[in-house]
Amino acid sequence: MKALTIRQIAQGAKGSLARGNENDLVKKIVIDSRNAQQGDLFVAIRGAKQDGHRFAKNAAEAGCRSFLLSDDAVIAELSDSCREANIIRVEDTTKGLQELARYYLGLFQIKKLAVTGSTGKTTTKEMLYAILSSKYRAVRNLGNFNNEIGMPLTAFTVEEDTEAAVFEMGMSSFGEISVLADIVRPEIAVITNIGTSHIEYLKTRENILKAKMEITDFMSEDDCLIINSDNDLLTTKSVSACMQEKYRENYKYGGNFDIITAGENSGADCRLSERKDLGDGGISFRLTYKGQTQDFHLPLLGNHNGFNAMLAVAAGVECGVSLEEAAKALEKMEPESRRLQIEECSGIKLIDDTYNASPDSMMAAIDVLMSVEGRRKVAILADILEMGDTAEEYHRSVGEYASQKKVDVVISIGQNAKYIAEGARAASAGAARVIWHDTKEPLLAAISQIIKPGDVVLVKGSNSMRMTEVAGAIRSL
Template identity: 30%
Template sequence: MSIEDLHNLFKKCSGVSTDSRNTGKDELFFSLKGPNFNGNKYAKKAIESGAKYAVVDEKEFAIDERYILVKNCLESLQELSNYHRNKLKVKVIGITGSNGKTTSKELINSVLKTNFKTSYTTGNLNNHIGVPLTLLKITSETEIAIIEMGANHIGEIALLSEICNPDFGYITNFGKAHLEGFGSEEGVIKGKKELYDYIKRKKGLIFQNNDDHKQIKCVGDYQNVFCFGKSNGDIKYLVKSVNPEIEIKVNETLINSSLFGDHNVENIMAAVAIGKYFKIDLEKIKIGIEDYISSNNRSQIIKKGSNKIMLDAYNANPSSMYAAIKFFENFSEKNKILILGDMFELGKDSKKYHQEIAEYCRLIKDTKIFLVGELFCNTTRFKEFNYSENIDNLISKGDLSKIKKSCLFIKGSRGLKLEKLMDNI
């Protein structure tokens, strides 16, 4: 079946599903495969659950006209989403980076939706399956789509760029994330830069942070850019405060955010710059930024009893960890407590990075420090720190329940589920 014919069937459906357990009425089901499952075996269940059609790639499962036989279900899903995106007159902004992708995407959407009908990546649908599913949610009413693209290997951003065909690109930063897959920080830069390489070939527009020398180097002499920076750019700004919430001055307008930390200043300014590029009034941009409340354990400030808790436990790597520690180190509060969890996917140098973080923490004054996870526990231990192999071990010690009138910063990789500590503070 041609992609055009498949798209005509898609238009008759209420949506797309890849999980037969929650397939809705009149949806188009794709029988994707994984290391331990074959989606073709669940196509019949999807039809019985209400799917209008099921796309399969093994002939034996195409038992009647409701089953659409293709060569490869994943490739067909990707091709369908690309065809759908290109059929619609929608501007697409592609976003990637080592840290801050999701926060930037949500801030950009919060700003753009003050003036446009937008569609954007929800949850963590930012991979070779999630990006197509996001594109297929774009409707004829959508004016701007903000698509987040994640990767942990070279070549993945290139593929996602081909699928979503962005008109605009923004890379939040290049850091020491997913080193296990990329191999090195140079590999991270090469992999993330694939978005800018695509934009350049297409002659699209790049949003550039003029305070990031790595970004400037990647953009090179490409001319179709819109820049922001503290002293140089199309949009210039002044940081008034990051203690703890951020306050930024753009022209004569003060913008306050519920986000904390220096690392979020650039996330906010990217949204401001993109809003200005699309000719949104600065007062509307201010509303978009100030209305945004972070969730999902990202840059959240939570008041619990007599304690103030800064929770940033969705992801962690050496770059984001150092940024968080430096912010908290300069934070003007008494009774400070820093709880750091393991950083995952760092490859062969994982122990070295955890050791360096621990040694850096020894320089912090007037702060009680807890290190959580097997990776931190396998480093050289310092007597002034509290070590726990996992959160259950930390909770069982009973130290958290004794914390009163303190300011806590919690940071670590998602797999540790550090947010569970909240119930015990």
């Protein structure tokens, strides 16, 4: 992080200096008092379960001397107990953090890119980061820092020598991506697809598209949006209709940026072809863009990753990276932890995809399972959360898909996962072994009797289902 004065922080966060020295410097932004030390700014975030103001004193005891606070009682107490404290008061510390991140990014002349989508956004972000890093000094969100707090914190990883930054943007309701887009003001935005994640809150896929399109709220005529036009709601027609609706609701919405399409369809600007699943060996494909054609090999599981790669490559080309340079960068990609990560343990091939789940990503993971060579194909699938009234329908469709793909053993875990079992039984007519438990404990107790050497085992479910415990049990066999 580039050092900021207290005066700059007060200005950027749109706050006021309650006390302190406006010329003191801050070299790091923290929201966890356990990480606070001298030279840091502690931002006391009010969360659903914890209020960071409770820990401001802890941060001060650890040596921190600069604070962004909104609680007047805490400000008064800290002013008395720590005479050296620099205290900036704001009405809302989360909003103050966001305003400060926007101000901070505005200090740099760098390439700013943003990625969103129902599935694949993290993988696409990592691919784009790898591509940009082959030519530029680049930064990107780490882990799941893609929300109203995590993404602003990512902004402070930009240094004076940074040349490009990639920001992943997540959401669960309207307005959330617009806040993040206001902070970043991306020049290039990518939408991977429109699926069913968070449909419980947004009700329809059309609403999900509208929420994702908030990534363009602050884009101008010099900017571009890159879309997976093979997705039924990301055709030029669908996106244009969404833009018109946004303009009707807010006449200030520009909507005059370029739209770049990518896909296997013949009309795509960036054309994906010759996509091949190589099983354990990853995937290969060919891309044609701006009159150039390049063959790619990606050492990641999943034929669907060809779509993520084409979007990342198109964005990289818009930043001046050649197709050949992008191919070399992607060939060195490594799987992210708990995202279609394959490993061998006790003669078993474990595909750990426990990070999260949606109906689309679960079906894609089943495709990966079937592409990997092994004696039996076993799918251990847990609840997909945030599906609302559509939970039964989508869980059942996952079970049907597993049986249609001829998965040998389908094990489902969770209340809604019983519909995965029902769908699998109905579609397989007894051809597949189907097991359902409402909790994972019975499976953990019996796993050594079910999983045998030579099996290929997929473990997947929404993050809060903690399927990491199941993956860990398989590793321990």
